[in-house]
Amino acid sequence: MGVRWTTFVGANLKTAENIRPVCAEQGAVSAARMAGYTRILGLAVVGIPQADHDSGLTHRTLPPCGVCRRTLSAFPEMRSDTRILTAGIDGDIIHTEECNFNELVQLHAEREE
Numbered sequence: 001m002g003v004r005w006t007t008f009v010g011a012n013l014k015t016a017e018n019i020r021p022v023c024a025e026q027g028a029v030s031a032a033r034m035a036g037y038t039r040i041l042g043l044a045v046v047g048i049p050q051a052d053h054d055s056g057l058t059h060r061t062l063p064p065c066g067v068c069r070r071t072l073s074a075f076p077e078m079r080s081d082t083r084i085l086t087a088g089i090d091g092d093i094i095h096t097e098e099c100n101f102n103e104l105v106q107l108h109a110e111r112e113e
């Protein structure tokens with residue numbers, strides 16, 4: 001049996017102002033887990049750039065938030081070398097950044113200390 005792979009998508013889910021939204025990344029990884037996939041090769045996040053609530057870092061793209069970084073860190077399907085591709089929409093310009101999951105977590109962890 002060969003290696004099987006596929007793409008899972010998610011969307012941010014906001015229900016009310018005083019309830020924290022569920023992020024698209026968590027939905028997509030949860031769907032992969034439920035389908036029996038055991039490794040996340042890459043995660044792509046697209047959105048309008050905003051300052052990270054936890055680390056205060058600003059990017060030209062939209063990286064996974066602090067809650068997602070902590071939650072995904074606990075998922076065995078996410079590996080330190082899982083590729084993270086982020087894109088930020090700025091009018092007609094689309095910025096992109098790429099790193100691995102470990103680099104993403106370390107970058108924000110240094111600012112959170």
Ligand SMILES: [Zn+2]
Nearest residue numbers: 023064065068
């Ligand atoms: Zn998030």
